[in-house]
Amino acid sequence: MxxxxxxxxxxxxxxxxxxxxxxxxxxxxxxxxxxxxxxxxxxxxxxxxxxxxxxxxxxxxxxxxxxxxxxxxxxxxxxxxxxxxALDRISGGRQGDQKLGEGLRELHAVTDATHGWKADNACGPTPQDNTPCADGRVFQRERRLLPLGRACAEKGLLRAATLAKLIRIAEDLETWLSDARPSLVHGDLWSGNVVYTREGPAIIDPAVYRHYPEVDLAMLTLFGSPSAAFFEAYWDGNRPDDWPRRRTLFQLYPLLNHLLLFGTGYRGAVERAVDELE
Missing domain, CATH: 3.30.200.20 (Phosphorylase Kinase; domain 1)
Structure with a gap:
């Protein structure tokens, strides 16, 4: 209506x-x-x-x-x-993927001093706490992983053993994940929020905040497979050695969100990611 x-x-x-x-x-x-x-x-x-x-x-x-x-x-x-x-959609192709990689690299070059955002927003229907934090590991732990993990557990969607593993992973972030100057991120960059137009790739439906740039890359790879042209343009020869581990870490938050919103069909994916990180 x-x-x-x-x-x-x-x-x-x-x-x-x-x-x-x-x-x-x-x-x-x-x-x-x-x-x-x-x-x-x-x-x-x-x-x-x-x-x-x-x-x-x-x-x-x-x-x-x-x-x-x-x-x-x-x-x-x-x-x-x-x-x-409104946007006129076309097929992206290699050139569109390359421009998307270049544009996302430009976006992530926009940085500030603190992780988070000036106001809370939402990732889909889920409220998103963006209270600023000086340390990215603390932000990921306290604003992302633990709140959603506990919300899933309270609804009976996450097993107690998995929650315990998730808590250990969150508490151990400082042992392997270096802090970084926070980048402006789209925040919900799954493939459906990328639109290819004649003027170039467009991004829609943001849930912005400032955090590790891998937030957007992990989301793009969670429900899709960006082409080699995209990654070549984005990394420009500077891919972090621990990218696979970072990808799994930053996929946990959207996976927990999907578990919370859509139910136990996403439980296995959350458990696999937790086991891979532990």
């Missing part, structure tokens, strides 16, 4: 419709429509107001980073309704 009084609400945002809303697929908790307007073709998204506010903040932060990546422009935001620039 379309947002109530959507034409009037668009007009209040200085956007004039030139047709009716057309439903789009692809939304998870949100509802999506496409619309022709006086500002071109736009996407109208309806979701929880707090989640949308976090998305708007993330889109604006990605814009402000001024990388070669395309980021949809926010045209209007009103409570539970977001209006943004």
């Amino acid at each position: 379309a947002p109530s009084n959507w034409r009037r609400r668009l007009q209040a945002l200085d956007i004039t419709s030139r047709g009716d809303l057309t439903p789009l697929s692809g939304g998870d908790s949100a509802a999506l429509w496409q619309l022709d307007s006086d500002q071109g073709r736009v996407v109208v998204k309806q979701d929880d107001p707090a989640r949308l506010a976090g998305e708007v903040d993330g889109l604006r932060a990605l814009h402000a980073a001024k990388t070669s990546l395309i980021v949809p422009e926010v045209l209007g935001f009103d409570d539970d309704m977001l209006v943004m620039q």
Whole structure:
């Protein structure tokens, strides 16, 4: 069902419709429509107001980073309704993958002093605690792994033995993971949030914060297989020797999130990652 009084609400945002809303697929908790307007073709998204506010903040932060990546422009935001620039999708190919790698490297070069973000947001429907922290290992432990691990255990989704292993892994991060100056990360960069356009690769639906750049790489490899062209462009000859271990570590948080949201179908993947890291 379309947002109530959507034409009037668009007009209040200085956007004039030139047709009716057309439903789009692809939304998870949100509802999506496409619309022709006086500002071109736009996407109208309806979701929880707090989640949308976090998305708007993330889109604006990605814009402000001024990388070669395309980021949809926010045209209007009103409570539970977001209006943004629509994207024309094409097939990526090797050149698109290379540009994605280069653009993501540019994004991760935008750094700051603390891990976290100025406000909390959400990864999908799950609230995401971004309280800043000076040390990346502490942030990963206290803001990511332990809260989600305990939430899964409380719902009976994570076995006690697995939770105990997860706690040991989190408490031992300082023994092998060096601290790093935190990069701006998309925060939810699975393959569905990458769109290839004629202007170049675009990234959508962010859950931004600052942390280890491998957060985005791990998510891309969790539900997809980026090509060699992507990695060649991203690493530019500087792949960390412990990348496989980092990948598994930073896949734990999204795997725990999927376990929390979708149930025991993800339990085995969480257990395998925990066993690999222990």
